[in-house]
Amino acid sequence: MKKFLSANEAVAHAAAQAGCVVASAYPGTPSTEILENIAKFKDTIRCEWAVNEKVAVETAVGASMAGARAITAMKHVGLNVAMDPLMTFTYVGPLGGFVLVSADDPGMHSSQNEQDNRNLAKFARALLLEPADSQEAYDMTIKAFELSEKFQVPVILRLTTRTSHSASLVELGDFKPAPHPLIPYKKNIAKNIPVPMFARQHRLDAQKRTEAMEKEANKSKFNRIIKPAKGVKVSAKAKGLGIVTSAVAYQYVREIFPDCQILKLGWTNPLPKALVSKFAKSVKKLLVVEELDPFLEAQIKAMGIKVLAHKTELNMHELNADRIQNLRHELLGDVPKAKSPNSNTPNSKTQTLPTRPPVLCAGCGHRGVFYVLHKLGATVTGDIGCYTLGAFPPLDAMDSTICMGASIGNAAGMRKAGLKGRICAVLGDSTFFHSGITGILSALYNGTPVTTVVLDNRITAMTGHQDNPGTGKTLAGDSAPVTEIGDIAKACGYKNVVKVSADDLGGLEKTLSTAMDSGEPWLVIAYAPCRIAAKLTKEGLCEVDPEKCKACGACFKMGCPAMTRGKEIRPGAFQMVIDANQCAGCKQCGQVCKFGAIKRVR
Ligand SMILES: Cc1ncc(C[n+]2csc(CCOP(=O)(O)OP(=O)(O)O)c2C)c(N)n1
Ligand code: SF4
Ligand code: SF4
Ligand code: SF4
Structure with a gap:
């Protein structure tokens, strides 16, 4: 049987064919579709979104230790988060075949760096396979499970954006997804508990294993x-x-x-x-x-x-x-x-083409928060998500973005360093669950008066709207407990926990100025569902009354893509016109207009 598949889809098919039993991942471009496609084989593979890559790897490690074939997938920077369990799991070694897919992003199409994770595979003493197309992604994934069991080594399959996302014909052979029989589990502390006396032996074993793997690599059909x-x-x-x-x-x-x-x-x-x-x-x-x-x-x-x-x-x-x-x-x-x-590359001649900068969608709840933070003159340590777009003009309300979860530690560090003025950390709900909780806990424990805003749109939007512990649904579509961010903050010991509508600019301004000026730690939840995920793109429609619009330009500072320039009523002063096709009717712009020119008409 032949199918036209991207390498991400080919990996999913191969995992099913190889009898993988457990799959756990955290979304991140270009790796996201691997687990989304594995979920199509949910009759044979138990698959789930973990809250971060470390937990995803730990779950797959547990499955492998129990004798099952397991796969985990992440974008390249996700492997940084997961390096701790991986570095030791290469000592302990899998029982059931263990495959980790690292999807790297040369050229940084959607990433903050372009690290080459082949270095991490070598550093971890893992076996590394690098497919050049979808067929190889399929063949290598199947072989990876076998090699992992044979050498008791984690196998890293390294894809890149180009292979992950381009499709080609894949010969699937006799495609019959079925779980691989479990290798019987036996308690073995000398293997699975690397206290120094055992770990020293593991280190020697890893050396011998590398030599044996090299011998086989010299004969492998992949070389x-x-x-x-x-x-x-x-x-x-x-x-x-x-x-x-x-x-x-x-x-x-x-x-x-x-x-x-x-x-x-x-x-x-x-x-x-x-x-x-x-x-x-x-x-x-x-x-x-x-x-x-x-x-x-x-x-x-x-x-x-x-x-x-x-x-x-x-x-x-x-x-x-x-x-x-x-x-x-x-x-x-x-x-x-x-x-x-x-x-x-930055100097490429193609850069002369006009660029269309990415913007927050019309009606996105993140917009109002950044508009207000800009107005309040705050130093904003940001994070990674759709909201990173708040850094660009006209919102221009973010000072830093390092990695997922960094916003809170960065704000705490700035405060500790003595930076004066208003400081605010901003992160999304998925990022909060991924690695924000430890940040707020640390800030609170150390008495650092950081204001943290969680942009709670109840979805992992940036990577294509995946569920998370706040959405009440699992990857398989089953219902799940809804974790409330405010409850977590209160359980951590926060006294100041406030929930505000992200579309209410007045409420946001009052809350954020009080929080940042209080000298105490605050957790502010700015709530508005992602309009794309919640299908609220046509919730309503606003219009501008040309009789009232004074072309003051204030609303343009929100940078909503539904706003366009209308009539020039004074030199350089344009009235605002709302594009009815794009407007979501969020009413944020109406709160900015002092002349009452913007009305919701539907
Ligand atoms: C370590 C790491 N894992 C995954 C990603 C990919 N990624 C970028 S933003 C993001 C989460 C975005 O969700 P959220 O914080 O809820 O913000 P939203 O996009 O919904 O506004 C993810 C998973 C990443 N950049 N780094
Ligand atoms: S996808 Fe959702 S969160 Fe992202 S910019 Fe659009 S509305 Fe905002
Ligand atoms: S803020 Fe009001 S008056 Fe000013 S340009 Fe916008 S619609 Fe017109
Ligand atoms: S109401 Fe205003 S801010 Fe909201 S989507 Fe429409 S034009 Fe944009």
Whole structure:
């Protein structure tokens, strides 16, 4: 059976085919659809959204320790959150096959950094597989469960945005999803409790295991030498050039260097050194082409093998065929320079195209909070979610964004450092559950007077509206207990816990100014459901009365995309007109207009 699948979908199919029993993940682009697609196999796989990546990994670890095949998935930065259990689980080792999918984001299409998680796989002494397309994602995931059980090692499958989200034909073979039989569980404290006397032995075992894995990597079908196809004319300048490559970089190399020998690596940690040496000896010159860090190149050079140097920058941002063509132009000079390097690097010529900056949706409840924080002149430590868009003009109300959950610690640190004035931490409900609770607890415990605003829209909006402990629903659509953020804050010991409608600008201004000026810790819940998730995009409609609009421009400071410029009634002064197709009728703009020009008409 053949299906047209993205690599994310292929991983889900493979997990089902391999008999995976438990899947736990936390959403994050580009990995989110992996669990969403695994959920389609809920008859055979128990799957759930965890509150963060650490818990997701710990759940999969528990399932593996109980003898079941388990999978977990996350975006690259999610692995930072999950490194603690992973680093020790590589010592303890799985019982049931354990696969962790790390979806990296070269070029930062939707991330705050582009870390190359191959480094983390090596650091953790995990086995690393790097598919170059959906078929490989499928084949490697199935094999990953086997390898994990054979070597008792966590296997990391590293996807990137390009592979995660592009679709190609996948041969699924005899596709019959069924749970793999459990490996019988036996209590074994020497294995599962790495106190120092056991952990020292685990460390030695990990070394031996790495050597055994390397032996097998040298023979693996995922690592293979590819000769130029029959009939391909070998350019005189390309003769004797061999290229080592992996993952999606292989696709660009195959396109631009069809006349060269290629060592395509799919199993990259531990590195199949014998195979690399053999390949290096068979060619006159060796080039390494890989996306992001010189992960393979540094190890190959450390083996004493000479690698061709070049000036073309490859170790930053996403690769593409044009960048590899420029590399060939530099090294061989037998192709022209790419005319328009279709890349997303900051200096790319494509940047001359007009950009359309991302904005909060019309009627989004986050808008009013940022409008008010700007008005109150607060220093705002932000977090990651749709609300990060509050940083941009005209709202211009965020000073920092580091990583999920960082807002509260950042605000506390600023306060401790003696920064004067109003300071406020802002984060979403999903982020609060992910890693905000520890932040408020710490601020309270240490008596730091931080005001924290939780933008409670009852959904994980930014990654595509996933459920979380506040929504009352699980991934499978079953009902779940609703966790109230205010109850958590009160249980932590907060005296000042207030819930305000995020659409009520007056109420927000009063509450936030009182909170920030009080010298005490406050938790303010700004509540308004995400209009897209709750399908409230046509809840109502507001209109501007042209007789009353004085073109003062105040409402434009809200940056709602439903607002457009109307008639110019004085030079440079435009009336506001509401686009009826976009307006959600939230009435926020009406609260800003001093002339009563904006009315809700429906
Ligand atoms: C460690 C980590 N995991 C996952 C993500 C992906 N991600 C970005 S924002 C976000 C959550 C957004 O939900 P919420 O805080 O409720 O804000 P909303 O988008 O709903 O406004 C997630 C999961 C990330 N950036 N970092
Ligand atoms: S998706 Fe929801 S939370 Fe995100 S900007 Fe739109 S309305 Fe706001
Ligand atoms: S705030 Fe009122 S008067 Fe000013 S531009 Fe907007 S609608 Fe017109
Ligand atoms: S009421 Fe105003 S702020 Fe709300 S969606 Fe309509 S135009 Fe935008």
